[in-house]
Amino acid sequence: MDSIKTRRTIRKYKQTAVDDVLLNQLLELSARTQTMGNLQLYSVVITRDEEQKRRLSPAHFGQPMVTSAPVVLTICADFNRTSEWCRQRKAAPGYDNFLSFINAASDALLFTQTFSCLAEEAGLGVCYLGTTVYQPQQIIEVLGLPRLVMPIATLTVGWPDEEPALSDRLPLASFVHEETYRDYSPADIDKYYSPKECLPENQHFVEINHKETLAQVFAEIRYTKKDNEALSQLFLDTLRKQGFLSSL
Amino acid sequence: MDSIKTRRTIRKYKQTAVDDVLLNQLLELSARTQTMGNLQLYSVVITRDEEQKRRLSPAHFGQPMVTSAPVVLTICADFNRTSEWCRQRKAAPGYDNFLSFINAASDALLFTQTFSCLAEEAGLGVCYLGTTVYQPQQIIEVLGLPRLVMPIATLTVGWPDEEPALSDRLPLASFVHEETYRDYSPADIDKYYSPKECLPENQHFVEINHKETLAQVFAEIRYTKKDNEALSQLFLDTLRKQGFLSSL
Numbered sequence: 001m002d003s004i005k006t007r008r009t010i011r012k013y014k015q016t017a018v019d020d021v022l023l024n025q026l027l028e029l030s031a032r033t034q035t036m037g038n039l040q041l042y043s044v045v046i047t048r049d050e051e052q053k054r055r056l057s058p059a060h061f062g063q064p065m066v067t068s069a070p071v072v073l074t075i076c077a078d079f080n081r082t083s084e085w086c087r088q089r090k091a092a093p094g095y096d097n098f099l100s101f102i103n104a105a106s107d108a109l110l111f112t113q114t115f116s117c118l119a120e121e122a123g124l125g126v127c128y129l130g131t132t133v134y135q136p137q138q139i140i141e142v143l144g145l146p147r148l149v150m151p152i153a154t155l156t157v158g159w160p161d162e163e164p165a166l167s168d169r170l171p172l173a174s175f176v177h178e179e180t181y182r183d184y185s186p187a188d189i190d191k192y193y194s195p196k197e198c199l200p201e202n203q204h205f206v207e208i209n210h211k212e213t214l215a216q217v218f219a220e221i222r223y224t225k226k227d228n229e230a231l232s233q234l235f236l237d238t239l240r241k242q243g244f245l246s247s248l
Numbered sequence: 249m250d251s252i253k254t255r256r257t258i259r260k261y262k263q264t265a266v267d268d269v270l271l272n273q274l275l276e277l278s279a280r281t282q283t284m285g286n287l288q289l290y291s292v293v294i295t296r297d298e299e300q301k302r303r304l305s306p307a308h309f310g311q312p313m314v315t316s317a318p319v320v321l322t323i324c325a326d327f328n329r330t331s332e333w334c335r336q337r338k339a340a341p342g343y344d345n346f347l348s349f350i351n352a353a354s355d356a357l358l359f360t361q362t363f364s365c366l367a368e369e370a371g372l373g374v375c376y377l378g379t380t381v382y383q384p385q386q387i388i389e390v391l392g393l394p395r396l397v398m399p400i401a402t403l404t405v406g407w408p409d410e411e412p413a414l415s416d417r418l419p420l421a422s423f424v425h426e427e428t429y430r431d432y433s434p435a436d437i438d439k440y441y442s443p444k445e446c447l448p449e450n451q452h453f454v455e456i457n458h459k460e461t462l463a464q465v466f467a468e469i470r471y472t473k474k475d476n477e478a479l480s481q482l483f484l485d486t487l488r489k490q491g492f493l494s495s496l
Contacts, residue, residue, distance in 0.1 A: 001249045001369045004280050004362065028420045032252050033361065034376045037470060040418050045425045052427055081422070081432055081440075082466075088437045089463035094473020098480035102381050106401070109354055110376075113281065113361035114252065121249045128282045128358075133350050144428040153354070170288050172276045174329070177293045179300055180392040184329055189336045192329075215337035218330075222285060225342020232346035 003120045008166055010125025011065050013158025018071045018124065023157075026122065030115040033107075039082050041104035042111050045143045047072040052142065059138035060131040060154065069156035074132070074139060075112045077104035079244075080148040095148065096246035101239060105152045112153045125160035128153065134231050136238045147243040168196055251368045256414055258373025259313050261406025266318045266372065271405075274370065278363040281355075287330050289352035290359050293391045295320040300390065307386035308379040308402065317404035322380070322387060323360045325352030327492075328396040343396065344494035349487060353400045360401045373408035376401065382479050384486045395491040416444055 027044060035041065047053055048071055056074075057066045066072055079100050083093035094100075116126050132139065132154045139151040174192035184192075196202060197214050209217045219225075239245055275292060283289065295301055296319055304322075305314045314320055327348050331341035342348075364374050380387065380402045387399040422440035432440075444450060445462050457465045467473075487493050 001366055004277050004366065007280050009282055024420060024424075027424060029252050031417045031420070031423070032255050034257055034364070036378050037466060038415055038417075039466070040423060043423050043425060043429065045427070045429060047427060049427050078423070084432045085437050085441050086463045086467045088434050089441075089461040091461060091463040091467035092473070093467050094471070094476050097473075097476045099381065099476050099483055100480075102483065103378065105353075106357055106378070106381075109357040110361040110364075113358040114365060116282070116358075117362060117365050118249055118252065130284050130351065130354070133347065133354075143425075146429060146431055149429065167286055169279045169286075172272060172279070175279070175288060175291050175326070176272075176275060177291060177391075179293070179295060179297050181291065181293060181394060181397065183394055184332045186336050189333050193333050193337075213337040213339060215334045215339040218285060218287070219334045219339035219341055223342070225340070225345075228342050228345045228347050232348075235347055235350065 001117060001121060004117065006166065007120050008164050009127050010158070010160045010162060010164075011127050011156075012160070012162040013065075013069050013125060013156075014161045016070070016159045018157060018159070022122065023071060026115060026118050029118055030111050033110050033114040035107045035110070036103050040107065041078055041082060042108035043076045043078040043081065043149060044111075045074045045076065045145075047074065047143075055142045056139065059135045059142070060129050061134075063129065063131065065127050065129070065156040069127070069158045071157040073115070073155045073157060074143060074151050075108045075153040075155070076145060077101060077108045077150045077152050078148070079104050080146050083148055096243045098239075098245060101150065101244040105150070108152045112155065116155065119155075119157060123159070124157055127156045129156065133235055136235065137241070140238070140242070145242070150239065150242050150244065168199060170196070249365060249369060252365065254414065255368050256412050257375050258406070258408045258410060258412075259375050259404075260408070260410040261313075261317050261373060261404075262409045264318075264407045266405060266407070270370065271319065274363060274366050277366055278359050281358050281362045283355045283358070284351050288355065289326055289330060290356035291324045291326040291329065291397060293322045293324065293393075295322065295391075303390045304387065307383045307390070308377050309382075311377065311379065313375050313377070313404040317375070317406045319405040321363070321403045321405060322391060322399050323356045323401040323403070324393060325349060325356045325398045325400050326396070327352050328394050331396055344491045346487075346493060349398065349492040353398070356400045360403065364403065367403075367405060371407070372405055375404045377404065381483055384483065385489070388486070388490070393490070398487065398490050398492065416447060418444070
């Protein structure tokens with residue numbers, strides 16, 4: 001799996017189609033991923049239709065990959081299929097609750113990442129859209145997701161038409177803890193974050209945003225408390241509408 | 249990444265140690281995984297110490313892998329480090345909310361699955377412990393996890409000392425939808441679930457549990473409504489204690 005060493009998010013794709021046989025092979029292999037009780041608590045909705053991509057686009061804030069990628073995959077936490085199986089088999093399903101959402105979302109995300117790794121190993125380029133959890137209600141409407149199905153990840157997939165620079169990462173010591181969690185001192189923060197802060201692209205990023213520090217760009221512009229709180233409420237409302245908070 | 253084709257969960261490990269250099273290499277490569285705003289919203293606590301394994305064991309219902317595996321990894325959704333970075337850089341972090349938990353948990357789970365794939369490709373055996381989200385409070389105490397850190401996945405890791413049969417999977421058509429979600433008819437459920445229900449091991453499973461159907465074993469014994477509701481409440485209480493529901 002050498003592709004992991006040089007992986008980068010790909011946002012520009014060639015016009016070449018992604019072959020159905022290849023896509024299905026990758027999806028089928030991804031399903032080898034471990035899953036709760038071997039129940040496979042996920043579904044994947046494949047979008048190739050131009051009109052559907054156009055309808056999905058606003059939920060992802062119009063990011064151009066949604067309409068320009070040959071394939072968009074929306075991966076969902078799905079307890080609908082398993083619940084339907086129960087009902088057809090004289091069993092009363094009890095999965096309209098928060099823990100079941102966490103279980104299904106975990107299954108869906110593990111599946112998503114195996115797919116990413118396999119697709120990149122096959123030479124495809126992938127972009128993970130974190131926006132999926134921002135306005136899930138819009139995605140639910142466009143894809144017609146029923147109760148107990150919640151979109152949790154989106155991947156745009158295609159043949160790469162760019163080769164961006166590798167992005168930086170924090171050093172291993174910054175996120176690995178031996179035996180117990182060792183909290184971060186100001187000196188730790190300096191040591192772990194200074195290399196990132198010194199990168200010319202990040203210094204430029206701070207400058208064009210008229211901020212003093214890179215952290216301010218994140219906390220005050222990109223991911224603000226106000227937005228996070230509003231989106232938290234939206235997400236919980238949608239989770240309730242999809243039936244995952246019935247017992248609360 | 250051929251290892252995915254024959255992957256199986258490994259619960260029995262050789263006494264051979266897992267080399268530190270290899271483990272660190274795998275963890276470092278896993279960090280190439282895409283992450284929200286390149287913030288790497290996760291931490292990994294490595295447990296090798298026998299006493300610590302013994303203390304973690306009850307949170308995982310005493311499953312023997314926790315004490316018998318040479319290495320236990322607890323992967324956490326972590327907004328503590330990023331928030332500390334903000335505070336050290338004159339920025340006010342706004343990540344004590346539900347959306348931020350979802351973002352960090354997603355980062356943590358994607359990281360976890362890249363690690364699984366890489367470890368299996370290196371010949372290691374891995375078991376994913378879904379129990380992590382059942383009694384997170386116990387894990388938090390044993391590992392000393394601070395506010396805005398929540399355990400989300402556990403992997404036991406070691407050199408395989410068994411080769412269990414490959415487990416079955418649902419057919420591709422059962423979890424893939426073209427353009428919109430097509431809900432399941434009774435005939436669909438029969439078609440997709442019959443092969444699983446006909447497996448001798450599953451028929452045996454139904455028999456020893458004195459049930460009529462396999463779905464009943466799941467809904468009435470393994471993952472019951474009552475347990476799910478109690479654990480949902482526990483999980484939300486813990487999420488609140490860890491500071492991820494401050495705005496609600």
